[in-house]
Amino acid sequence: VRAMALQRRASTVGFDWNDPRAVLSKIREEADEIEAALDRGDGDELADETGDLLFALVNLARHVGADPESALRGTNAKFERRFAYIERALAAKGRALEDATLEEMDALWNEAKGEKAAASAPNRAKGAP
Numbered sequence: 001v002r003a004m005a006l007q008r009r010a011s012t013v014g015f016d017w018n019d020p021r022a023v024l025s026k027i028r029e030e031a032d033e034i035e036a037a038l039d040r041g042d043g044d045e046l047a048d049e050t051g052d053l054l055f056a057l058v059n060l061a062r063h064v065g066a067d068p069e070s071a072l073r074g075t076n077a078k079f080e081r082r083f084a085y086i087e088r089a090l091a092a093k094g095r096a097l098e099d100a101t102l103e104e105m106d107a108l109w110n111e112a113k114g115e116k117a118a119a120s121a122p123n124r125a126k127g128a129p
Helices: 002-012 020-040 043-064 068-092 102-120
Strands: none
Touching: 002 043, 020 043, 043 068, 068 102
8 A cells, every 4th residue: 555655656756667567667677676586585685675575565456557556456355265175185085285296286277277277168968149
């Protein structure tokens, strides 16, 4: 919320990008700076650059008319649904999360994404449009 307010205020005096693609370029720049900080292993710099990236992402949301908090809440809910699918699928096989490989969990994640797509697709068998 604070990042959005700061950006709106700056925008009122013309300190803003005119194109969301320019914001995307800034996001890429910030991601590159995070990668460089990872290479240096500098925790303080990583925290600082991560903050810069988050600030730029809020700016993108503002430019495309998305509420960043609502968007993140939606993504959190999507993550929770998909992760719960992984837990249920493994439990159905008598397996614990801790015993699954990353590859197994990733495959189940992709299944969960497919479940959502299938659930939102029209049901033609019942005559739905």
